[in-house]
Amino acid sequence: METLKQLNFARISLLGKIKKSTEATLDVKPAGFSNTLRWNIGHVYASMEGLTKRAVPTYEIVNPQWFPLFLSGTSPDNWEVEPPTLEELIQALEEQPVRITAVLENNLQNSVPEPMIIGGVHQMDTVEALAQFITWHEGIHTGVIDAMNRITAE
Structure with a gap:
């Protein structure tokens, strides 16, 4: 539970x-950054959805239409559809933890169907390990978003 x-x-x-x-400032890509604030915000949301589905395959992804915009390897430079607004992203991010926690809480000790391996050396093979990765990933993007806010401040 921790x-x-x-x-x-x-x-x-x-x-x-x-x-x-x-x-x-959502769509400004500051020098030295590969994406925008909007992309980073949406990426956190989409990543949590996708990793939860990976951990618990019965989970139903919410806003799957956002995946082509925000998953790793995507870029706002290639968007051909209107992305969600800041308000829509905030609302989705506020609602997401309650839903995700309810799905994960009774499954933390379960093995995942397909372990996630990063860099060929770090393997995560339980639901709890993926939940910890989600938390770490979110922290990384919190720092990126903070830095981008400072750089793009009006």
Whole structure:
């Protein structure tokens, strides 16, 4: 259960940084960054959805139409559809932890159908390991979003 408390704490921190963003700066790609604020915000949401589905295959992804915009390897430079607004992203991020926690809480000790391996050396083969990765990933993007907010401040 501590893992899920950390996950929820990470989301609270993330939302605090996101709420300092403005619609006017969401699509600015500062020098040295490969994506925009909007992409980073949506990427956190889409990643949690996708990793939860990987951990618990019966989970039904919410907003799967956002995956082509925000999964790893995508770029706002290639978007051909209108992305969600800041308000839509914030609402989705606020609602997501309750849904995800309910799915993960009774499955933490379960093995995942397909372990996730990063860099050929780090293997995550339980639901709890993926939940911890989600939390770490969210923390990374919280820092990126904070930095981008500072750089793009009006």
